[in-house]
Amino acid sequence: MTTSVTQEDLPLTGIRVVDVATVIAAPYCAGILGEFGADVLKVEHPMGGDICRKYGTPTQRGDTLAWLSEARNKKSVTIDLHRREGVEVFKKLIEKADVLCENFRPGTLEKWGLPWETLHEINPGLIMLRVTGYGQTGPYKDRPGFARIAHAVGGIAYLSGMPKGTPVTPGSTTLGDYLTGIYGCLGVLMALRYREQTGLGQYIDAALYESVFRCTDELAPAYAMFGQVRERHGPTHNDFACPYGHFPTKEEGKWVAIACATDKLFERLAEAMGRPELASSSLYGDQKTRLENRHDVNEIVRDWCGSLTRDELLKRCYATGAPAGPLNNIADIFGDRQFHARRNLVSVDVPDLGETVIVPGVIPRLSETPGRIKHLGPKLGEHTDAVLQELLGLNSDEIAELHKKRVI
Amino acid sequence: MTTENSETETPLPETAATADASPSADEHESEARLPMTGIRVLDLGTFLAGPHAASVLGEFGAEVLKIEHPIAGDPMRRFGTPTKRHDATLAWLSEARNRKSVTLDLRQAEGVQLFLKLVAKSDVLIENFRPGTMEEWGLGWEVLSEANPRLIFLRVSGYGQTGPYRRRSGFAHIAHAFGGLSYLAGFPGETPVVPGTVPLGDYFSSLYGAIGIMLALRQREKTGRGQIIDVGIYESVFRQLDEIAASYGLFGKVREREGSGSFVAVPHGHFRTQDDKWIAIACTTDKMFERLAEAMERPELASSALYGQQRKRLAARNEVNQIVIEWVGSLPRSEVLERCLRCEVPVGKLNSIADIFEDEHFQARGNLVTLEEPGLGEVVIPGVVPRLSLTPGRIHNLGPALGDATYEIMRELLDISPDDIKRLRQRKII
Numbered sequence: 001m002t003t004s005v006t007q008e009d010l011p012l013t014g015i016r017v018v019d020v021a022t023v024i025a026a027p028y029c030a031g032i033l034g035e036f037g038a039d040v041l042k043v044e045h046p047m048g049g050d051i052c053r054k055y056g057t058p059t060q061r062g063d064t065l066a067w068l069s070e071a072r073n074k075k076s077v078t079i080d081l082h083r084r085e086g087v088e089v090f091k092k093l094i095e096k097a098d099v100l101c102e103n104f105r106p107g108t109l110e111k112w113g114l115p116w117e118t119l120h121e122i123n124p125g126l127i128m129l130r131v132t133g134y135g136q137t138g139p140y141k142d143r144p145g146f147a148r149i150a151h152a153v154g155g156i157a158y159l160s161g162m163p164k165g166t167p168v169t170p171g172s173t174t175l176g177d178y179l180t181g182i183y184g185c186l187g188v189l190m191a192l193r194y195r196e197q198t199g200l201g202q203y204i205d206a207a208l209y210e211s212v213f214r215c216t217d218e219l220a221p222a223y224a225m226f227g228q229v230r231e232r233h234g235p236t237h238n239d240f241a242c243p244y245g246h247f248p249t250k251e252e253g254k255w256v257a258i259a260c261a262t263d264k265l266f267e268r269l270a271e272a273m274g275r276p277e278l279a280s281s282s283l284y285g286d287q288k289t290r291l292e293n294r295h296d297v298n299e300i301v302r303d304w305c306g307s308l309t310r311d312e313l314l315k316r317c318y319a320t321g322a323p324a325g326p327l328n329n330i331a332d333i334f335g336d337r338q339f340h341a342r343r344n345l346v347s348v349d350v351p352d353l354g355e356t357v358i359v360p361g362v363i364p365r366l367s368e369t370p371g372r373i374k375h376l377g378p379k380l381g382e383h384t385d386a387v388l389q390e391l392l393g394l395n396s397d398e399i400a401e402l403h404k405k406r407v408i
Numbered sequence: 409m410t411t412e413n414s415e416t417e418t419p420l421p422e423t424a425a426t427a428d429a430s431p432s433a434d435e436h437e438s439e440a441r442l443p444m445t446g447i448r449v450l451d452l453g454t455f456l457a458g459p460h461a462a463s464v465l466g467e468f469g470a471e472v473l474k475i476e477h478p479i480a481g482d483p484m485r486r487f488g489t490p491t492k493r494h495d496a497t498l499a500w501l502s503e504a505r506n507r508k509s510v511t512l513d514l515r516q517a518e519g520v521q522l523f524l525k526l527v528a529k530s531d532v533l534i535e536n537f538r539p540g541t542m543e544e545w546g547l548g549w550e551v552l553s554e555a556n557p558r559l560i561f562l563r564v565s566g567y568g569q570t571g572p573y574r575r576r577s578g579f580a581h582i583a584h585a586f587g588g589l590s591y592l593a594g595f596p597g598e599t600p601v602v603p604g605t606v607p608l609g610d611y612f613s614s615l616y617g618a619i620g621i622m623l624a625l626r627q628r629e630k631t632g633r634g635q636i637i638d639v640g641i642y643e644s645v646f647r648q649l650d651e652i653a654a655s656y657g658l659f660g661k662v663r664e665r666e667g668s669g670s671f672v673a674v675p676h677g678h679f680r681t682q683d684d685k686w687i688a689i690a691c692t693t694d695k696m697f698e699r700l701a702e703a704m705e706r707p708e709l710a711s712s713a714l715y716g717q718q719r720k721r722l723a724a725r726n727e728v729n730q731i732v733i734e735w736v737g738s739l740p741r742s743e744v745l746e747r748c749l750r751c752e753v754p755v756g757k758l759n760s761i762a763d764i765f766e767d768e769h770f771q772a773r774g775n776l777v778t779l780e781e782p783g784l785g786e787v788v789i790p791g792v793v794p795r796l797s798l799t800p801g802r803i804h805n806l807g808p809a810l811g812d813a814t815y816e817i818m819r820e821l822l823d824i825s826p827d828d829i830k831r832l833r834q835r836k837i838i
Contacts, residue, residue: 010627011623011624011626011627012623012626023692024650032619036623051692051693055672055692056650056651056655056672057651057654057655057659057661059658064651065651065654065655065658066650066651066654068654069650069651069653069654070650133754134769134773135773135795137772137773138768138769138772138773139768139769139772140769143749143752143754144696144752144753144754145754145756146690146692146754147690148670148676148677148688148689148690148754149688149690149754149755149756150756151604151688152678152686152687152688152756152757152758152759153756153757153759153767154759155759155760155761155764156604156605156608157604157678157686157688157758158686158758158759158760159602159604159605160593160601160602160603160604161594161601161668162594162599162601166595166667166668166678166680166686167668167678167686167758168593168594168595168601168665168666168667168668168678169592169593169666169667169668169669169670169677169678170593170603170604170608171584171589171590171592171593171603171604172589172592172603172648172649172650173666173670173672173676173690174648174650175603175604175608175648178612178647178648179611179612179615179648182612182615182616182619183615183793183794184794185619186464186615186618186619186622186794187794187795187796189619189622189623189626190443190444190468190622190796190799191443191796191798191799192626193443193444193622193625193626194442194443194798194799196629197443198441200798202796202797202798202799203796203797204794204795204796204797205794205795205797206793206794206795207773209756210773210775210793210795211793213764213770213775213790214611214790214793215604215605215607215608215611216605216761216790217456217488217499217502217503217605217606217607218488218489218497218498218499218502218503219605219761220502220761220764220765220776220788220789220790221489221498221499221501221502221787221788221789222488222489222498222761223761223762223765223788224765224776224778224786224787224788225489225491225498225784225785225787225788226489228489229760229761229762230760230761231760232601233601233602233606234599234601234602235594235599235600235601235602236602237581237602237606239489240487240488240489240499241487244581244606245581245602246585246590246599246600246601246602248599253597255585255590255591255600256585257581257582257584257585257586257590259579259581259582261455261483261487261579262483265577318576321576321577322577323577323578323579323581323582324582325576325578325582325583325585325586326585326586327585327590327591327600328585328586328587328588328591329588329591329662329663329664330588330652330653330656330662330663331656331662332588333587333588333646333653334653334656334657337571337572337573338567338568338571338572338573338586338642339646341570341571341572342567342568342570342571342640342643344643344646345653345657347657355658356657357654357657357658358653358654358656358657358658359653359654360643360646360647360649360653361643363616363639363643363644363647364616364617364619364620364637364638364639365568365620365637365638365639366620366623366624366627366635366636366637367635367636367637367638368624368627368631368633368635369623369624369627369635
């Protein structure tokens with residue numbers, strides 16, 4: 001744990017979030033809210049729980065590392081929503097909640113007798129984040145969706161890979177989940193603000209493919225106006241700027257990224273290369289000229305990069321302020337001074353595992369109210385009894401009865 | 409604070425969203441009821457990392473003033489595909505949506521004074537200069553928070569405001585590399601490619617910044633004081649990488665490029681159809697694979713003796729993928745999709761932008777919003793995300809002309825006389 005702010009100081013202290021969602025997208029929204037003080041109750045099926053517990057690399061405890069990291073700060077409460085009594089307990093939780101995160105296929109909550117109208121009636125201030133592959137409306141709303149599919153449908157998978165080659169995963173298969181969790185979280189926070197002014201809750205209808213598509217800069221307007229269909233970029237992206245891409249260094253497997261978005265940045269690169277004349281107006285000083293001669297310019301940069309070790313090349317670029325950086329793998333990241341200085345890697349003890357697990361720290365970084373990680377992903381049902389007793393006022397006999405019937 | 413309809417000098421003619429399913433209908437009626445109404449944001453950033461936060465807040469009612477250099481303006485105006493409007497690429501038109509442009513030269517002392525007056529009347533300031541630049545102009549946090557103790561200050565930079573690399577120039581492209589995403593994009597042992605789109609990290613860092621702003625606004629209501637939000641683009645990229653850190657930390661596992669697949673599940677990737685098109689299939693769970701086997705009319709593949717468990721599929725990755733490659737390759741795309749969808753297999757086309765424009769679901773959800781821009785005709789841009797049921801966001805104008813609101817803001821907000829405005833113009837301070 002990196003910070004020790006008292007809980008009372010955080011922006012979301014006093015906000016209760018019920019996270020009945022699975023895997024990453026909607027739960028990540030709850031995760032961020034929890035880092036900044038919200039009390040997050042993870043409601044899971046008594047048998048097996050959130051499938052995120054099985055997603056990724058298993059630990060000796062059974063739960064995966066992805067679960068430990070992304071279910072940070074949450075309390076696990078098991079309730080079977082397929083059972084009428086489970087639904088009744090859930091409704092009581094909703095009465096006392098501010099935010100509900102869910103990602104069932106459209107119609108599921110309705111089937112359990114928990115449509116928005118009912119939830120809103122139980123708690124008019126409730127804010128609900130609904131995440132699905134395609135959203136709550138439209139012809140594809142009932143199709144199953146994962147981030148992989150959303151990357152494809154939203155247009156970024158098509159752009160990843162060598163020109164005309166097999167399209168590849170755009171770095172990580174879960175990007176669209178995180179992105180949707182973030183947009184959703186922003187929606188929840190805006191809805192909370194609106195509720196404070198009006199008393200009214202609302203729901204946020206988030207679709208994985210939409211968050212992906214929103215991040216495609218001018219892809220849509222360029223097609224609409226000029227009929228231009230953007231193709232796979234390969235290692236370089238020279239639609240707007242050159243040199244702009246990945247270049248191999250002298251060392252096998254070590255690559256650098258260079259991004260000369262403006263003429264001034266190219267000037268600095270030319271200087272780092274010891275060839276300032278390249279940035280003269282008679283040669284490649286203008287972006288337009290560089291784009292017209294992209295093959296020549298890329299070749300010059302590639303030759304230079306190939307003649308140096310990665311460290312030497314980067315040293316020269318940093319000295320002149322040329323925009324360059326290493327293509328880090330995770331081992332590089334663990335050895336990097338900047339990651340350490342910014343505490344981007346946080347070690348958290350997991351007592352029942354007997355291990356320290358390293359997870360990404362809290363983002364964003366607030367100067368007065370930094371977020372915190374109190375603990376990693378809980379064991380299934382770890383907090384069921386405490387929550388039912390303390391929050392909902394059930395007595396131990398009632399709780400025992402529910403356990404016996406496997407409702408919780 | 410007013411946000412609407414106070415155009416004076418050189419107004420941009422009214423533009424309106426025409427896509428009927430867009431969430432921007434009745435913008436004027438709902439104006440007073442949006443969550444961010446009454447919040448004024450100064451967007452001093454360039455390009456996208458940081459400014460996209462202002463865009464989303466603007467879509468939900470905030471008044472966004474884009475502060476630009478009087479001559480050059482935001483370099484984003486020149487980044488992307490040029491249009492007949494000399495000061496606007498398509499990227500600018502789309503991503504500078506809902507703003508008013510105010511010119512101000514912060515390298516001149518009088519410009520700094522005017523800026524501080526604006527700060528005093530604003531709620532949020534967004535910047536993305538290299539750390540130290542604002543301080544050089546005499547606009548460090550102490551000065552800003554003295555001008556307005558309630559100010560919330562979002563600072564986005566390649567590496568953040570602290571740490572040994574803070575002064576280095578950073579763009580999303582560099583941040584994707586430094587944050588560990590680019591290393592993972594491409595085929596094992598081959599050239600690492602651009603992961604999706606070049607500015608992904610700009611969007612990520614902006615969105616984290618916007619979340620920070622919302623949290624800080626909430627805290628300000630309790631304490632009356634603003635604070636700083638410090639976002640490094642690289643760390644917003646790194647934050648997306650699920651368990652990569654934990655599994656290196658615990659097991660020393662270095663994740664490598666995965667080609668079109670995934671380390672967690674099989675089959676989970678991109679497959680070529682008979683008509684040379686591509687689809688994505690994502691069998692994240694055993695149940696999904698069972699449905700795929702059914703769609704392939706080979707239910708036995710999902711038996712426990714064969715590939716019923718993820719564990720077995722991961723161990724026999726190549727064999728399983730080969731079976732799927734052959735099946736997908738034997739059918740045209742429409743046929744593969746139809747069979748998969750019938751069995752509820754998670755499947756989708758790898759859409760090009762041309763495919764997206766034809767897609768009925770994009771149309772039904774209003775994801776493509778058309779705005780009329782004088783001199784350019786129709787401009788189609790991505791609609792508002794996220795989608796709020798009671799207070800949907802709206803887009804009322806595309807990226808503004810340079811300085812379109814300078815006069816209005818100087819005159820009405822800062823109460824500067826017309827003569828003084830003229831003088832400031834002559835001296836190129838505004």
